[in-house]
Amino acid sequence: MSSLYLDFIRIRFLTMLAYRVNYYSGILVYTLNIGVYYFTWQAIYGGKEQIAGFTAAQMTTYVAVSWMARAFYFNNLDREIATEIRDGTIAIQFIRPYNYLLVKMMQGFGEGIFRFTMFMIPGMIIAVLLFPVQLPTSPVSWIGFLVMLFFSFLINSQINILIGLMAFFIENNDGLMRMKRVVVDLFSGLLIPISFFPGWLTSIMNFLPFQAITYLPGSVFTGRVQGTGILEVLGIQVIWFLILLIPIYFTWRAARVRLFVQGG
């Protein structure tokens, strides 16, 4: 059975590889984004040493790694699931003896591997060449960051699955999906690090899963969190991963009863 799930990873990876040309422009767009944020932050810092716990150099690194992490963990599972629900192809998924959501997760991971090797790594190399990015020197930071990056993927995909499944309950969840994208980009700390938010908002963020997607791994990569602190932030990710399984389980169960296949 496990080889089945591996197959879904492999097939999605190969499918993505067939469309790889589409992603070359993506690298350019992401590099451009890093550039825009780099120069913006340069202007904001002016001559200042540090703002909200970030030095100017850390900020550059943070911006680069956050965007490139997004290049990896981003996927369209929400859209895929919503489309399958809306056009009724979900019916086919129910006549197969496998767990649909696990299959979706595997497909997302196949896409993730593609994005990691063909998108994030080349993009990171370009970013390092163009901007003064400081790569971590300690192997612990590297390992910690990579493990956390994997959890970023898991948590982001879980949120996507949850939003996608909403298509069972509301006829058109396009708005929800768009809102989710903005919320994730903003509250994960991609656009502005969480420590820049006003105090009350920062404390709310601590109780939401979004910071676990970008902000926490970014903090490890920039060296703001080190040593045993890495385990602590990794722990937050693991907890969020486990917590998010609960709403997914219940949403899925409720959806089974509600399911109503469109188009006869």
Place this chain on the structure above:
Amino acid sequence: MQAIEVQDLRKNFRIQQSRGGLKGALQDLFAREYREVAAVNDISFTIPQGEICGYIGENGAGKSTTIKMLTGILVPTSGHIKVNGYVPYQEREKFVQGIGVVFGQRSQLWWDIGVIESFQLLRKVYQVSEADFKKRLDELVERLQLQELLSRPVRKLSLGQRMRCELVAALLHNPSIVFLDEPTIGLDIVVKSEIREFLKDLNRTQGTTILLTTHDLQDIEALCSRVIMLDAGSIIYDGGLDDLKTRWGRGREVRFQFGGAVQATQLNAWTMGLPVTWTQESDLVATALVPADMAVSDVFSRVLGQAEVTDVQISETSTDEIVRQIYSSGSAEKPEEQPHV
């Protein structure tokens, strides 16, 4: 053993009612009105193992909804289902191992990969051993002549080619029950008859139980010994196809072409005393409707002695016509008091 048992099965759908106008739209925004609609309305039937059963009805009669409940896709509102010894929606993953499903309007192959890769993936999905898979695939590929298609991507197949591949996909794990939801929709006559032959073979050699929905009554005539007819969510007929024909058939039509002009009064005079009705198309052509319990030869003997007949055609009421009548009347109960027409 019964392959399928259904008792008082019901599925209600909640349909959102949209109110008209701007005011209605605003009201809808806050308080939506729903209407419960029974797509399947307390139906009961059993299908024994090894039977091919046709499930017919007009669009929206509830055929697909029933199939979706029988295959575990939809959860019924109420009633009992047992298919292959399982309650489909409860033990879904175990249950679907033993069934095969073909939806004529949806593909279950993976669009982006080759046909053979799709089959390989299905082998893993259904945990079929490599040896069994190879044997079964070889049989199916030969029977349906798919050799050249195997390496093609699914998206490059024609509908007929894809449909044959869909059948293979549904049968690789050797299911004992196969559900076919409009398997011949949109196919040309050659592919249609190929698929019918194949299904017949499958039923004969493997004893596979087949339940199929279709709008093509030739599918039913070619395959099914039994028909279940659905209208507005309720079963209006369940029985043999022959039964349906004798109950509903209006007898035979005998169309005469005469050598010279014939009057309506003449026609009626010839068959005086026989329960025959005439309809005249022209002076030279007339059709006699002969009830099922009367011999056609009686009409012949009366007519042939009276006038010069250049051509005769005998036709039975077609299934299409019977079904059309039933659909339009909404009931398969043939009114008892209906006189001979």
